[in-house]
Amino acid sequence: xxxxxxxxxxHQSRTHEPTPYEYRLASxxxxxxxxxxxxxxxxxxxxNARQVRSPDGAPWTEQSxxxxxNRLGA
Numbered sequence: 001x002x003x004x005x006x007x008x009x010x011h012q013s014r015t016h017e018p019t020p021y022e023y024r025l026a027s028x029x030x031x032x033x034x035x036x037x038x039x040x041x042x043x044x045x046x047x048n049a050r051q052v053r054s055p056d057g058a059p060w061t062e063q064s065x066x067x068x069x070n071r072l073g074a
Contacts, residue, residue, distance in 0.1 A: 021055070022072070028052040040065065 018026070025047075032046030044060045054064045 024052060 028047055028050050029043065031050070032043050036042045036046040040062050044062055044065055047065070048059045052060075054060050054068060058064070
């Protein structure tokens with residue numbers, strides 16, 4: 001069966017397969033959003049509590065989280 005209308009491709013903006021780091025970050029973010037909250041401070045605290053570090057290995061700050069999410073294209 002074919003359609004003439006566009007369909008949603010959940011990965012349409014993906015330029016590469018996620019890296020292990022990106023999978024780990026996504027999984028941790030899902031846990032944080034589920035159990036701690038959605039505010040930036042909650043996210044930073046939750047990632048640090050799970051010892052999911054920023055790309056340079058340092059604990060997250062609000063600024064480093066914003067910069068990384070911006071870099072990842074979110």
